[in-house]
Amino acid sequence: MHHPQGTGQSSRHQPVLVNGRHYQWPRQPTVVVCFDGCDPEYVADGLIRGVSPRLTAMVRTGFYANAHSAMPSFTNPNNVSIICGAPPKVHGISGNYWYDRDTKTEVMMTDAGPLSAPTILARLSQAGVKVAAVTAKDKLRKALAVGLAGDGCEGIAFSAEKAKYCTLAEHGILGDEAQGGAPVPDQYSPELSLFVLDAGIRLLKAGRAELLYLSLSDFVQHAHAPGAPESDAFMQAVDARIGALLDAGALVGIVADHGMTDLSLADGTPSILYLGDLLDERFGEGQLKVICPITDPFVRHHGALGGFVRIHALGDVDHDEVREFLSGIPGIQHALLREEACRRFDLPMEREGDVTVIANKGVALGTKKGAHALGELAGTRLRSHGSLAERDVPFIVSHPLKADYRQTARHHQLYNYDIFDFVLNGTRGEA
C-alpha cells in the first residue's frame, strides 16, 4: 500500500487545493465517518451510560466539539458540504429535492446534474491518493462519486444498497469485493450502516484506500430516541466498528450530517403545520407552492416531514406579504425572503424558494393534510430534522489537534464540513 510518512514529503505529496482550502496528503490511513442523524444527545447518552466505550475514548484522547451542520439540516446538502469542505452556496446542493423555476418542475438532487464544485475526495484521488467512499444509499453514492469513481477515475465509490452490482467501470471495484461475502442488508435496517463500516474496515485492511469517507443511514435515529434499546444496540455496533478502524491504525474523524428531534405531540401524533393549506386559505388555491426539500425516495421513516420548507410563488403574490403572514404563525421560527435566507445560511440563490421557512424545535412543516404518508410511521413517534434545532452535530477527531487548530476550534464556530481540514491538516497523528 502506498503510505506516505509525515517526514520529508516529496513534491508528489504537495497539499491539494480544493474550494479555497489546502489539504495535506494523509500521513496514515484516514477515515471520515458521517454518522447520519447522530444528534449530540446520542453521543452524550453513550458516554454517560457507558454504551460506546471507543467513542468515549476518542473524545478523551482526541478532540470533541459541538459543530453546526450546513442548513437545511438534511442529508444530501450536508454530505456534499462535508466532502467539498464548503457550504451549499459553493456546491449548489441545498436540498434532497427542489423546484426548478425555469422548467417549473420538481427535481430530485440526483437528477440535477453535476455539483458546481469539486470534492476533496475527487481532487485528492486525482492527485494520486487512494480514496474510497462508501454510502448506505445508492442515490447519495452517485453524488459523492463525481470525479472519484467511474468515467476513467481512479477511486472507489459504492453503496451498501447496491454493493453486489458494482463494476470496475462505474464503481472502481467489483461486486464480490465490495460485498465482501456479507449479505446485502435491507435498506430499512440498522445493518445497512454497519455494512458501510464493515466495508470500510475491509478496504482499509486490504490497503485499497488510505482516505475513506463512510456515510451511514439515519434509519435508527428516525425511529428511536437516545437510550432506547434499539439505539443502544446500534450505538454499540457502530462503536465496535469505530474501534476496529482505530485498531487497524486509522486516524478517524466523525461528524453527523444533522441531529434529530422528536416532532410528536404528547399523545404520540405528529405535530405538523400544513403550510400549503394555510397559504391556500389566505392567498387563494394554487398561488403558492410548498416544497419539502427533505423529500426522498427513502421516505418510510419520516413521511417527507422536517422543519424546513421553501415557498415558491406561482401566481402574482407579494413575497413580503407571504413572509409576514408566515412569520405570524406560532411554530415558525423564521420566515425569510430568498436573499436573506441565502445570506444567513450560505445557500445558493438559484435553488432557494421565494420565502424560506424554518420551524421551531418540535414542529414539522408539511404541504397539505393527506399529502404525507403518515401511515408509514406505523404508530411510532415522528422524529426528523431540517430546522436549526437539528443543526448541532458532534465533531470528533481520534487524535490530538495541533495548537493552531485547537485555537480555531475555541474561537470560531466549527461546521461539520471542516472535518477533512481537521483530520488531514490539523492533527499531529502518529509520529
Ligand code: ZN
Ligand atoms: Zn441524514
Ligand code: ZN
Ligand atoms: Zn433523515
